[in-house]
Amino acid sequence: MAYFPFFVDLEDKKCLIVGGGTVSYRKVEVLMDYCPQITVVAPKFHPELRKLQKEWRGNLKLEEREFKESDLEDPDFVVAGTSDEALNKHISDLCRARKIPINVVDVQEECSFIFPALIKDKHITVAISTGGHSPTIAKYLKDKFKEAIPDGFGDLAEQLGAYRDLVKEKVDLISIRTDIFKTMVEQGIQQGGIFTREQAEELIERKLAEHER
Numbered sequence: 001m002a003y004f005p006f007f008v009d010l011e012d013k014k015c016l017i018v019g020g021g022t023v024s025y026r027k028v029e030v031l032m033d034y035c036p037q038i039t040v041v042a043p044k045f046h047p048e049l050r051k052l053q054k055e056w057r058g059n060l061k062l063e064e065r066e067f068k069e070s071d072l073e074d075p076d077f078v079v080a081g082t083s084d085e086a087l088n089k090h091i092s093d094l095c096r097a098r099k100i101p102i103n104v105v106d107v108q109e110e111c112s113f114i115f116p117a118l119i120k121d122k123h124i125t126v127a128i129s130t131g132g133h134s135p136t137i138a139k140y141l142k143d144k145f146k147e148a149i150p151d152g153f154g155d156l157a158e159q160l161g162a163y164r165d166l167v168k169e170k171v172d173l174i175s176i177r178t179d180i181f182k183t184m185v186e187q188g189i190q191q192g193g194i195f196t197r198e199q200a201e202e203l204i205e206r207k208l209a210e211h212e213r
């Protein structure tokens, strides 16, 4: 069965990661970009995790100890990536009983959510999953799609986001709005990811005038 990609706001959500090795480090790296508050619990940490913590301070806590059940009182979601398979399964069972979303890295049957292959450019996120059938295909497609995304698209999306209220305020007709937003994207791509507020204002006036003719 295919998995449905809900896009979730993780900012300030509490994330518990159990295990502090290579696998957990990679999860922290991916999740960091989405700004949750991450706590990693492990008796031993990958040196890169310590480095990340120095850069990221407030939002990444490292607790050097074994996992304990009370760790599950707080988190909004959990990732189990320890080298102890039985412990990972135990954490998965505890989370499922408490209805806490759980990912056990590379063990699909113990996951209530799985990680997609990700492309991120500012507010744009492309997520690819094969429903666990072939993570290698997910990675392959990610690399292909990356090439297809024009440079500066994240910047452009951010700029266009800032003009949405202006367009909605000035243009009542949905069909003209759609035309304006489409033109902004096309022109923004041609201009290498830039579309200024002045251009937005001009475009709105031009499209409204064309409509009145």
Ligand SMILES: C[C@@]1(CC(=O)O)C2=NC(=C\c3[nH]c(c(CCC(=O)O)c3CC(=O)O)Cc3[nH]c(c(CC(=O)O)c3CCC(=O)O)/C=C3\N/C(=C\2)[C@@H](CCC(=O)O)[C@]3(C)CC(=O)O)/[C@H]1CCC(=O)O
Pocket: 030, 103, 104, 105, 106, 107, 108, 111, 113, 114, 115, 116, 117, 118, 128, 129, 130, 131, 132, 133, 134, 135, 136, 138, 139, 142
């Ligand atoms: C997308 C990505 C994101 C990420 O990891 O963050 C991800 N796996 C990636 C790569 C990758 N993983 C593996 C290989 C080696 C080749 C191979 O096995 O194919 C490669 C390829 C490589 O590294 O080149 C090993 C592996 N993975 C899983 C199993 C278990 C099994 O197959 O039963 C095994 C065998 C373990 C063993 O042998 O014991 C299971 C899962 N891996 C998932 C995600 C979830 C399903 C995603 C989907 O729907 O497609 C799921 C179900 C659970 C989860 O972990 O969330 C990341 C893309 C990297 C990128 O973005 O660049």
Ligand SMILES: NC(=O)c1ccc[n+]([C@@H]2O[C@H](COP(=O)([O-])OP(=O)(O)OC[C@H]3O[C@@H](n4cnc5c(N)ncnc54)[C@H](O)[C@@H]3O)[C@@H](O)[C@H]2O)c1
Pocket: 018, 019, 020, 021, 022, 023, 024, 041, 042, 043, 044, 045, 046, 065, 066, 067, 081, 082, 083, 084, 085, 087, 105, 106
């Ligand atoms: N490294 C990979 O690319 C890879 C790929 C596929 C699968 N795996 C599997 O994923 C698991 C983790 O891999 P890794 O490379 O991160 O291993 P690792 O040995 O680098 O790290 C394991 C981590 O688990 C922690 N841990 C052990 N017992 C714990 C406990 N009771 N409570 C909390 N933390 C505990 C250790 O302190 C360590 O931080 C392994 O089982 C490995 O076989 C790894």
